[in-house]
Amino acid sequence: MTRLKLLFSTFAVVFLAELGDKTQIASFSLAAEGGNVLSVVVGACLALTAAALVAVIAGHLIARFVPRKALKIVSGLLFLATGAYLLVSLIVKLASA
Amino acid sequence: MLVFDIGVMLTTFFVVFAAELGDKTQLVAFSITSTSRHPLVIFFATSLALSCSSVLAALIGGAASRLLGTYTSFIAAALFFGFGFYILFSKEAPPVKDCFLKTIAVETGLLRVVPGLFKRRGRYDEGLLRVLRQDSGHALVFRLLLKEKRLFKDDINEDQRLCELTEKLRLARGLRRLPFRRALEEIVRTEEAVRDVYGHLHEHLRLEHHAADRLEDLLAGLEAEESEHVAFFKSVRDGENA
Numbered sequence: 077m078t079r080l081k082l083l084f085s086t087f088a089v090v091f092l093a094e095l096g097d098k099t100q101i102a103s104f105s106l107a108a109e110g111g112n113v114l115s116v117v118v119g120a121c122l123a124l125t126a127a128a129l130v131a132v133i134a135g136h137l138i139a140r141f142v143p144r145k146a147l148k149i150v151s152g153l154l155f156l157a158t159g160a161y162l163l164v165s166l167i168v169k170l171a172s173a
Numbered sequence: 174m175l176v177f178d179i180g181v182m183l184t185t186f187f188v189v190f191a192a193e194l195g196d197k198t199q200l201v202a203f204s205i206t207s208t209s210r211h212p213l214v215i216f217f218a219t220s221l222a223l224s225c226s227s228v229l230a231a232l233i234g235g236a237a238s239r240l241l242g243t244y245t246s247f248i249a250a251a252l253f254f255g256f257g258f259y260i261l262f263s264k265e266a267p268p269v270k271d272c273f274l275k276t277i278a279v280e281t282g283l284l285r286v287v288p289g290l291f292k293r294r295g296r297y298d299e300g301l302l303r304v305l306r307q308d309s310g311h312a313l314v315f316r317l318l319l320k321e322k323r324l325f326k327d328d329i330n331e332d333q334r335l336c337e338l339t340e341k342l343r344l345a346r347g348l349r350r351l352p353f354r355r356a357l358e359e360i361v362r363t364e365e366a367v368r369d370v371y372g373h374l375h376e377h378l379r380l381e382h383h384a385a386d387r388l389e390d391l392l393a394g395l396e397a398e399e400s401e402h403v404a405f406f407k408s409v410r411d412g413e414n415a
Contacts (some may be wrong), residue, residue, distance in 0.1 A: 079211055079214050082205075082209060082211055082214050082215065082218070083214050083217065083218045084218075085252075085256070086201075086202075086205060086214070086215050086218035086219055086222070087218040087219075087221060087222045088222075088252060089201060089222075089249065089252045089253065089256060090198050090201060090202070090218070090219050090222035090223060090226075091222035091223075091225055091226050092245045092246065092248050092249035092252060093197060093198060093201070093246065093249040093252075093253070094198055094222065094223055094226040094227075095226050095229070095230070095241055095242040095245045095246070112177070112178055112181060113231050113232070114177055115177050115178045115179070115180075115181040115182040115185065116181060116182070116185045116231055117227065117228055117231050118177070118182050118185075119181065119182035119183065119184065119185025119186040119189065120185050120186075120189045120224075120227040120231070121220075121223075121224040121227060121228070122182075122186050123185065123186045123187070123188075123189035123190035123193060124189060124190075124193060124220060124223035124224060124227060125220040125223070125224065126186075126190055127189075127190055127193035127194060127196075127198075127199055127223075128198075128199070128202050128216055128219040128220040128223060129216060129220070130194070130199070131198075131199040131200070131201075131202035131203040131206070131219070132202050132203070132206045132212050132215055132216040132219070133212075134203055134206075135202065135203040135204065135205070135206025135207040135212070135215075136206050136207070136212045138203075138207050139206070139207045139208075139333060140333050142207070143331060144208065144331060147204075147207045147208050148208050148260055148261065149261065150204070151204030151205070151207060151208050151260050152257045152258070152259075152260040152261030152262075153257070153261075154200060154204050154257075155201075155204065155253050155254070155256045155257030155260060156253070156254060156257035156258070156261075158197050158200065158201070158253045158257075159250045159251070159252075159253030159254040159257060160250075161197075162246050162249055162250035162253060163247075163250040165246075166243065166246050166247055166250065169243060170243070
């Protein structure tokens with residue numbers, strides 16, 4: 077994938093997957109209690125950036141030791157499993173609502 | 174409303190960081206990075222997406238963002254499936270091929286730009302001609318190497334170092350219009366990058382393929398010539414700076 081495509085597709089998948097997820101709820105409840113959205117947003121953004129950094133460094137490091145083919149299979153399956161998980165939890169949520 | 178409270182910020186940081194560890198997004202970032210060669214791009218995209226989604230959530234509030242999340246997670250699920258199948262079934266050019274193509278591009282790029290730069294400066298001499306002649310030879314060699322299909326299946330394709338070195342193989346944009354000294358810096362950097370690639374390929378062939386390999390000698394020759402080029406451009410640069 078070219079860099080730009082990679083940038084957009086990663087952005088899209090992460091952005092959509094995270095909307096309405098537990099992180100937002102946590103940051104929202106903190107915002108309501110503290111009464112200042114700015115510190116919450118800054119704290120949340122820093123935390124998410126740190127979490128992303130950890131993941132990216134770990135992914136980059138493991139690529140040195142594990143063959144690419146194995147990584148491709150595992151990541152592909154991981155994506156499919158996450159997709160299935162999202163779909164199932166969506167159906168459960170809609171059914172219970 | 175826009176008060177900044179370091180305590181609230183730190184609390185948010187630790188709560189969100191803890192909640193995010195091992196979360197699906199982190200797995201996404203982890204698995205894309207491990208199968209791609211652009212960790213910085215993925216880091217940037219992931220943290221930007223996470224920041225945007227949390228800013229949005231903080232602005233529109235819990236219930237609304239959950240409602241929005243219900244609809245968007247359907248698209249997200251589709252994207253996850255798409256990504257999964259893409260990663261599983263995509264066929265990419267082997268890194269060696271990428272490396273060879275970039276080498277050809279850089280060497281021919283230098284041939285296009287360097288003569289003009291040196292002519293304008295009145296330094297178009299025998300030494301430069303020699304370098305250019307060799308560089309055009311290198312581009313040709315790599316065109317021929319593209320036909321050596323066995324290299325595309327070689328275990329050098331699993332080599333992270335080769336990818337890192339390939340990343341450095343690019344010509345500065347607008348090199349033609351740079352002031353002579355700045356251009357020289359860039360040319361030295363580029364020639365060094367090319368030399369490192371040749372050196373790495375040579376080293377790999379020497380260590381991994383014990384049988385005498387004509388490619389090994391060829392690459393050793395290329396590396397030596399490229400080192401001369403670096404020395405040549407450095408001496409021109411030092412002459413300019415003196």
